[in-house]
Amino acid sequence: MIKVRFAPSPTGYLHIGGARTAIFNWLFARQQSGQFLLRIEDTDRERSGQEMIGAIFQGLQWLGLDWDGEPVLQSQRLDIYRDYANRLVREGRAFRCFCPPEKIMRQREQAIQQKITFRYDGTCRNLSPDEVQQRLDAGEAFTIRFRLPEGPVQFQDLLHGAITVEHEVLDDFIVLRSDGTPTYHLAVVVDDYEMGITHVIRGDDHLSNTPKQVLLYEAFGWQMPQFLHVPLIHGPDRRRLSKRHGATSVQEYRDRGYLPEAMFNYLTLLGWSPGTDEEIFTREELIDRFSLDGLSRSSAIFDEQKLLWMNAQHLYRLSGEELFDRVAPLLEEAGLATMDELQQRHDYVEKILELLKPRAKLLTDFAEQMHYFFYEPETYDEKGVKKHWKGLETAERLEALRSRLAGLESWTEAEIEAVVRGLAEEMQISAAKLIHPTRLAISGRTATPGLFEVMALLGPDVVLRRMKKAVEIIKNYL
Numbered sequence: 001m002i003k004v005r006f007a008p009s010p011t012g013y014l015h016i017g018g019a020r021t022a023i024f025n026w027l028f029a030r031q032q033s034g035q036f037l038l039r040i041e042d043t044d045r046e047r048s049g050q051e052m053i054g055a056i057f058q059g060l061q062w063l064g065l066d067w068d069g070e071p072v073l074q075s076q077r078l079d080i081y082r083d084y085a086n087r088l089v090r091e092g093r094a095f096r097c098f099c100p101p102e103k104i105m106r107q108r109e110q111a112i113q114q115k116i117t118f119r120y121d122g123t124c125r126n127l128s129p130d131e132v133q134q135r136l137d138a139g140e141a142f143t144i145r146f147r148l149p150e151g152p153v154q155f156q157d158l159l160h161g162a163i164t165v166e167h168e169v170l171d172d173f174i175v176l177r178s179d180g181t182p183t184y185h186l187a188v189v190v191d192d193y194e195m196g197i198t199h200v201i202r203g204d205d206h207l208s209n210t211p212k213q214v215l216l217y218e219a220f221g222w223q224m225p226q227f228l229h230v231p232l233i234h235g236p237d238r239r240r241l242s243k244r245h246g247a248t249s250v251q252e253y254r255d256r257g258y259l260p261e262a263m264f265n266y267l268t269l270l271g272w273s274p275g276t277d278e279e280i281f282t283r284e285e286l287i288d289r290f291s292l293d294g295l296s297r298s299s300a301i302f303d304e305q306k307l308l309w310m311n312a313q314h315l316y317r318l319s320g321e322e323l324f325d326r327v328a329p330l331l332e333e334a335g336l337a338t339m340d341e342l343q344q345r346h347d348y349v350e351k352i353l354e355l356l357k358p359r360a361k362l363l364t365d366f367a368e369q370m371h372y373f374f375y376e377p378e379t380y381d382e383k384g385v386k387k388h389w390k391g392l393e394t395a396e397r398l399e400a401l402r403s404r405l406a407g408l409e410s411w412t413e414a415e416i417e418a419v420v421r422g423l424a425e426e427m428q429i430s431a432a433k434l435i436h437p438t439r440l441a442i443s444g445r446t447a448t449p450g451l452f453e454v455m456a457l458l459g460p461d462v463v464l465r466r467m468k469k470a471v472e473i474i475k476n477y478l
Contacts, residue, residue: 003034004028004036005039006025006065007041008038011052013052013250014248016241019263020230020271021203023264024268034198034370036065038060039073045257047131050381055276062254072166074187078180078181078182080190082180085186087128088219088336089144089222092147094144094146094147095127095147096124096136096145098124111464143179146173148170148172152165152166156226159230159295159297162475170211175216182368188211189216189217198225199227203234214222231298233270233271233299257362257364260304264286265280265310266306271299273296275294277342280313315357323357331349333367336371352370355454374435376464376466385440386438387436398437398470398471401423401438402467404469405460406460408460413456416452420451438467439454439469441467441469
């Protein structure tokens with residue numbers, strides 16, 4: 001059975017790059033009827049926090065990424081890593097290093113100054129058993145270092161092909177720190193082995209870590225998973241995506257009004273191609289179409305304008321009920337109505353949403369555009385007033401239109417339009433001379449969905465009252 005994992009460190013929120021890695025793993029597992037496992041790499045006690053673990057869970061759940069079984073927390077497995085590190089020592093594949101951290105730091109700084117790669121000098125590599133025991137009895141602190149074998153390291157990457165790393169590039173790397181916590185390399189290999197991981201799909205920033213992990217697999221005599229390293233996401237400036245490019249966590253995009261379906265769709269296409277020009281997919285369609293063969297060896301460019309366009313496409317495809325469920329909490333948060341009030345006027349709210357949907361790109365757009373559907377305008381667009389409310393003539397036109405509308409027996413979009421255009425023809429003016437002042441009167445805005453649709457939805461009482469108020473304001477303004 002295919003088993004993959006997503007293994008974030010809880011040192012921050014779920015960022016865009018990590019989310020895409022999780023999506024690729026999840027899609028592969030679901031497409032292959034395999035398992036998608038979750039592991040939290042929280043051995044860095046100073047930087048890891050329970051709050052961040054919760055945030056990662058929330059980010060994954062928002063994207064619709066469910067995992068199989070309980071999440072594995074590395075902080076609960078420290079004894080296991082120590083046992084494996086000691087096994088390496090017993091088998092001669094690792095050794096205890098008593099070199100003080102200060103000494104190693106000085107050597108590392110010297111290497112940087114000389115512009116050469118730092119390599120551990122092997123001071124403790126060949127200590128005799130008696131000397132090791134004496135130092136242990138004296139209570140000296142030590143790390144456990146892997147004993148680097150001779151020869152190059154070779155492995156296959158499903159995306160990059162055969163990779164060879166020369167012996168001179170590596171050194172006797174630490175697998176267990178002096179405080180008894182494992183380094184990344186030991187913990188990830190032990191966990192992947194015990195979790196039965198068959199494929200390790202991750203960003204290519206981990207490509208440099210793989211040779212050390214391959215050596216550990218070989219030292220333990222374990223079968224290696226298949227590796228696949230995906231190129232990182234870059235910003236428009238072709239540099240690695242970071243905060244300088246804007247929002248980087250999925251939670252930030254959620255709070256800005258993006259749909260999880262759109263984010264899932266967009267991130268899947270950042271580095272993967274279905275082999276066609278299609279761009280809009282449901283989650284189920286992506287599961288059906290996804291394959292590792294479609295992954296690209298080139299870095300993908302994050303384009304927020306494209307994401308915004310895709311969000312609008314997914315938004316438009318939501319049913320009225322789905323849209324109501326997504327937007328209602330935002331309307332309550334904006335103070336437009338309580339949830340009970342929204343439920344009582346469910347049909348009215350749903351009609352408003354359908355009316356606004358073609359113009360919306362984000363969920364948050366609705367709350368910004370819906371105020372006049374619930375409350376009378378308290379202010380009017382200043383530029384609109386100067387342009388469309390030009391003195392007594394405008395007031396007289398609005399009064400005439402209001403009188404005609406008041407006599408309508410059927411308050412429908414078609415009937416309202418007929419009255420407006422008929423009156424404009426009688427007055428020998430363009431319909432716009434009535435439409436723009438009326439729009440401003442009933443909404444306080446210069447831009448809304450189709451005026452006749454808005455008027456039909458607001459109803460005669462509201463429209464006629466607001467038009468009367470506008471006439472009074474225009475006359476007083478004079």
